[in-house]
Amino acid sequence: MINLMQKLWPHLVREIWVNSICASRLIPSQARFLFLRLAGLRLRRCTVLHGVEWFGSGRVTFERGMTLNRGVVVNHSGGLYMGENSGLGPGTLVITATHEIGPAAKRWGDGTTARVVVGRGAWVGANVTILPGVRIGEGCIIGAGSVVARDCRPHTVYVGVPARPVRSLEPVP
Template identity: 45%
Template sequence: MAFSVPGSLISSQQHLHRQAEKIRAARATKDRPHAVRIWHDIIVNWLLATPLIVNGAHRSRLLHLAGMNVRSSRVLKGVTFGSRMVVLKPGAFVNEGCYFDGNERVVIGRAAVAQGVRFVTSTHEIGPSEFRVGPLVTKPIHVGDGAWIGAFATILPGVTIGNGAIVAAGSVVTKDVEPNTVHGGVPARLIRSLEG
């Protein structure tokens, strides 16, 4: 008796097989950081990012058990953590589809991060005319307590967003945002001050 297997199941099995092969190859060459990175991606960015975990507080507890520093925060589905250098302080809220590149430390206080926000901690220096991409440069990002980052904003390397500040949706933040202010635009600029 023959039966057919759905193509999506086969591709999922092939994906897991390829990941397992990479881990075995990394172990054979003593490349532990690569193996750790693969397990991090499988557990944190695939298994725990699934929409099957409905409650953000439960997801945060599971992420904490997987080694992420996100205790007592809420993380919704589809959030990508490039490394364990992300710190979500108690009370932090990260909506679905956010991205942390993981090249440098990102610290988020008791703040709200809307869906699709990108935290980019790395860039490159400008190289010579033969190849303009120069050496990699990384800088940390800090988001203060009470801050609110609007949907699909991009926060670039070295930025500090002050306590109680608001970043408008779709903004590209290239410089520090003072506490209790509203910034927006591309690049983000001061729109107005807020009462503290």
């Protein structure tokens, strides 16, 4: 029992620190990224609003100017990279883990993970779901409520379930 507690203790402390203390409204958003860095997340100067929930053990890297809005849920089992000045709208769900299809007796088979990448300057609207292994291109916009199941080209607007391209955007010179 003692060995089990010694193994679980770091995970319990991190869970309490990240999803309770760091997610609290009591921590100013300007300082929250510092608290999250103490938990081992690789964050540059960015904004993480209260109520963001984290789970997983993969590498998280956020570049300068990145923003996570309220109520975002981040499964970072497969890793997550967010480029400079990118942002996730409120209620967005980032999933980096899934399961193979199993036999009839148990359809959820072995687990798999795949890294999610959100490119520089990309804007992901409210209540978007991003599935494992997706790369959202630089300067891309994902419309609210979309489900991103495939890679998204840079400087393109995507909407719908599944997300489909609807408009090209001019790249910034």
